[in-house]
Amino acid sequence: MQAKTLLVTRPNHDLITNYLFYWAALVVKLAKRKGFKILDLSGAKANYRVFVSYVKKHHPKLVFLNGHGSADAITGYGNEIIIQVNLNDNLLKGSIVYARSCDAASILGKTSVRNGTAAFVGYKKKFILCYSPSKITKPLSDEVAILFLEPSNLIPISLIKGNIVEAAYQKSQNAMRSNFWFMLSTKAAQNQKDAAPYLWANRKNQVLLGNPDAKL
Amino acid sequence: MKINPKPSTKLILSDEVRADLKNLVLARIKTASEDLGVAIGSTELSKQEMLEKVTKEDKMGQEIMNIHLEYLRDMASGAIYQSSNAG
Numbered sequence: 001m002q003a004k005t006l007l008v009t010r011p012n013h014d015l016i017t018n019y020l021f022y023w024a025a026l027v028v029k030l031a032k033r034k035g036f037k038i039l040d041l042s043g044a045k046a047n048y049r050v051f052v053s054y055v056k057k058h059h060p061k062l063v064f065l066n067g068h069g070s071a072d073a074i075t076g077y078g079n080e081i082i083i084q085v086n087l088n089d090n091l092l093k094g095s096i097v098y099a100r101s102c103d104a105a106s107i108l109g110k111t112s113v114r115n116g117t118a119a120f121v122g123y124k125k126k127f128i129l130c131y132s133p134s135k136i137t138k139p140l141s142d143e144v145a146i147l148f149l150e151p152s153n154l155i156p157i158s159l160i161k162g163n164i165v166e167a168a169y170q171k172s173q174n175a176m177r178s179n180f181w182f183m184l185s186t187k188a189a190q191n192q193k194d195a196a197p198y199l200w201a202n203r204k205n206q207v208l209l210g211n212p213d214a215k216l
Numbered sequence: 217m218k219i220n221p222k223p224s225t226k227l228i229l230s231d232e233v234r235a236d237l238k239n240l241v242l243a244r245i246k247t248a249s250e251d252l253g254v255a256i257g258s259t260e261l262s263k264q265e266m267l268e269k270v271t272k273e274d275k276m277g278q279e280i281m282n283i284h285l286e287y288l289r290d291m292a293s294g295a296i297y298q299s300s301n302a303g
Contacts, residue, residue, distance in 0.1 A: 014258070014260075068258045079258075102257040127281075128256050128257075129254075129255045130252060130255065132251050133262070136253075136297060180296075189249075190251075191252040194248040197287035198256075200296070201283045204286075205257065
């Protein structure tokens with residue numbers, strides 16, 4: 001049987017993309033263990049030319065995009081646009097897409113699904129990441145960022161484990177809710193408590209478009 | 217006789233409420249930990265920068281206000297407790 005393919009973009013040209021870079025690596029590691037074929041567009045490799053060429057050649061079943069975005073585009077390394085409405089949003093036919101970037105679900109997600117993307121999970125407003133400035137050299141040990149990125153990682157992780165998109169989405173939503181209640185509790189550190197409104201916004205803005213029953 | 221211009225009550229109330237809400241958000245940010253960075257999209261903000269943005273009410277300042285006010289509204293309305301599987 002042919003291996004399922006995961007394509008991940010994870011530029012690392014600024015603080016936030018660097019956090020996403022490290023956290024996306026955990027997904028890549030799991031996918032490797034599960035026997036996926038990995039197309040890892042990390043760092044400067046997350047650019048338009050490589051992205052388009054890899055998608056056309058390999059037709060990845062799961063596309064995990066990390067980077068800055070807007071309502072109609074998602075960018076890669078150096079904020080170069082890699083996918084955009086009316087440019088190449090028909091590229092991801094049949095794929096399940098998770099866009100960990102701002103705003104893209106508001107327009108790009110919709111046009112992408114209209115053009116054949118099986119399902120698109122993303123954010124209809126800004127994706128917010130709170131972090132501890134004293135931990136920026138160790139993104140995986142940041143006790144504030146973990147509250148945002150662990151639930152976010154659950155989307156691709158659940159899909160890789162064989163769940164349908166709706167289940168992956170619900171797991172992520174539930175994990176954000178669970179972290180949110182922790183942040184309001186006496187067990188949370190002050191900086192974790194203060195980040196609660198931002199996690200709440202992410203939870204509200206994360207949406208699932210397309211076929212909820214799609215799976216890898 | 218002194219003239220009372222009687223400006224629109226709605227407008228005055230709106231301005232007052234707006235100022236109150238702005239002060240509320242500023243107070244919440246002022247009391248926040250110094251060890252907290254917030255990246256809203258590609259904009260990384262320290263506590264001081266957030267205070268400046270909200271005070272100026274620029275685009276990002278308004279965005280920060282909306283995030284806090286939506287959160288407080290959901291708290292007050294109970295929407296937070298009604299979220300799926302709440303408890």
